[in-house]
Each structure stands twice: as structure tokens, then as C-alpha cells.
Amino acid sequence: MGPVPDKPTTTTQSDAYPLDAPSAYPAAEIARAWQRERPGIPTESIGIVTPLWRLAKLFADDRRKLLTELGVDPATLDLLSVLRRSGPPYEVNTRELARRTLVTAGAISQRVGRAEAAGLVLRRTERDGSRAVVVSLTKAGHDLVERTVDQVLTREAELVSSLKPDDRELLAGRLQVLLDDVRHRLEH
Amino acid sequence: MGPVPDKPTTTTQSDAYPLDAPSAYPAAEIARAWQRERPGIPTESIGIVTPLWRLAKLFADDRRKLLTELGVDPATLDLLSVLRRSGPPYEVNTRELARRTLVTAGAISQRVGRAEAAGLVLRRTERDGSRAVVVSLTKAGHDLVERTVDQVLTREAELVSSLKPDDRELLAGRLQVLLDDVRHRLEH
DNA sequence: CATGCTACGTTTAGGCCTAAACATTTAGAC
């Protein structure tokens, strides 16, 4: 049966995993532990889903910390970035914002509300008497993006810099294919 | 310069992206949009980070919805799963829990508090007069894991079922390598 | 031009998390 991972740790901390390796239990060990505890359970997904979640969390935590220093929060920068990237006149309606950021309409409404209160965006109706809302970037919002996005992307490029360009493209491609497939399955 | 993606969408929703493809702007287009708007900005990471975040969110949202139907929340099941996987006597101290779940000590404290109030776990000091806390699974907690984990893993196996075993292992391996490297970099 | 369905944005309630402040305990230095 090989080594027994994920052993009970009643004693103190870390039998198998020293403190200086804060999260070193590969997904493979989680799958093995489930197989040991519940033989036959479908564990094929663990090797994909677990590292994927962990990577996402590491990137998100790191970005949040960097942005805190810069005086922004990730949700606001996400909103401003979509507007900035769309090019002049830096306007996008709220449906489109929800679609591009993968959050609910309610979340968009709150994000825009906060950003508007901070003077970073403006909100106006799409046409007279229309209910649709268009959000646009103010100068302050534009400036905020300009002085933060480079730092964020530079930092993240550093974090993935162990990947050689070919490997990076290969991984990016496979992730995109998987993403498209998962999205397709979720649409039923 | 090729096609111009991520065009302003002042008009209505979705010029280039119909509503029936709720999130179809590949990471590559985001990178191209940044290059168009801010030439020279380092965009290498986008192809990795963006699909990775989106996949993580799709999986997390789907799991949350499934678990809501089953009457649990993801955070609680995460806690119970670590305990269940550790094998008899289903006990893990709180430091170890924090390490394995990638959340802060405060979050663990709250998770355990909620689970304890729901009768799913017990909390006791590690030794007499000690400050260290050990969390253990109750029968109710054990039962809850038994009747939910199979469904969660089955569902997730379905979501990644487009990957052939070889592809799956390859991707899992590359993600784990990247995870280890990113973690290493974050330790400074 | 009613009627009812659908789409849309906002608001509210509740949940979970992080960061920081606390209160102890544990470990070292001398």
C-alpha cells in the first residue's frame, strides 16, 4: 500500500509535513486518503480541482495584499479594468460587466455603487427613460488603473516565471480548452 | 494588428459575444486588449491566471449549489472532510486544519465554532492546561460526510470527464508543479 | 391597448473571510 499519507495528527502539528512547508500535501495524497477511507469513491477530479483551487487562492491572496498596499480592492480594480480595457469611451453596460467578471448582477450593482461613491465611475441610463445602465470611467478611475495594473501584471508574471514560454502556452491552451468544456457542461 | 477584440459596448449588450455564450472572451483576448491599450505591459501571466480563476470559480459555484441542496455549506464540508480523511480517531488540531485548508486561523476558529454549534465536531484542549485545540468528528459529522462526499466527487469527476486519463494526469502534474513553484516563491 | 411574461437593476439578509487586536501559553536567553 505504500506510505500512509494524511495520517491522524493528534499529537502536535505536522507529523509528515513540517511547518516550513505550509501547504505541502499534494492533491495525490488527498486522493489516496479518500481511497483508503472510502475505497471506490471517484477521485479522478481531485488531481485537477485541488491544485487549481489552491493556485487560484494563492494568486487571489497575493493580489489582494498588493492592492491593499496600493489602496484599492480587487473587486473594484476588476471593474475598472474591464472599462479601461474596452478602450475609449470607456463605457460598458452592467449586463456586460456581469458577464465578463463572472459575478452576479447584485454584486455588479454593489461594485458600481462603491466605485461611484469613490468617484471612480459614473452611472447613467443607456437611453432616455431606459432601464439599462451604462457605466463609464472617470479620470480618477482611469488614473487608478494606470498606476496599478502594471504592478499587478508584473507581479503575476513573476509568479509564473518558472514556466518557459512553450510550457506556458501549452498550459494556457489546455486550461482554456478545459474551461470551455466545463462551461459548456454547466449550461446543460 | 489583427481583429480588435474587447470593443467598447456602449450600444446594448454583446457586440461580439452573444448572450448564449455567457463568458466567452478567452484570456488571449484580454491580453490582446491590454496590449492594444497599454503596449508593452507584461501580459504573459494572463493566459494562465485568468482561466485558472474562472475554472476555480465555476467549480466553487457549482459545488456550493450542490451542497446547498444537500443542506451543507462548502466551508463546513471542507473542515469535516479533512477530519474524515485523516482516518480514526478523526482528530486534527487547529494549526493543522489551517495549514490544510489554506484559510486563516480566525476562519478556522469560526468554522469550528459553527460546526460545533451544529453538533458536527467537538473541540477539546490537546493536553491538560494546554492552549492547543484538537477538533474531532462526531457521529453526526461523520454521517454528513458519508452522505455528501460521494455526490460532490461524482459531480466533479463529471465536470472534468472530457479529459482522457493521460491528459488528466498530464494537466494534474503540471498544475502541481506550478503550485509548488508559486508556493515556493511566495515564501520569499 | 390590455395582459402577462420576461429581462433587468437594485436592495436586503445572511454567510464566510481577512486583518488586526487580544489574551494566554510556550520557549529561549541569561
Add this chain to the structure above:
DNA sequence: GTCTAAATGTTTAGGCCTAAACGTAGCATG
């Protein structure tokens, strides 16, 4: 032993998000 510094678990404050309830606008049918 004593004292200081580090480690540990909890609490609190504040932030962001989802789900659901609303109120209204758009629109097709008859």
C-alpha cells in the same frame, strides 16, 4: 527561576458575495 519574544486560538470590525425578493421596463399576443 525570570523575563522577553514568539506562537496560538479567539474575537471583532469591515468587506464582498450570493440568493432571493422587489419594482419596473420591454415586448409579444390577441
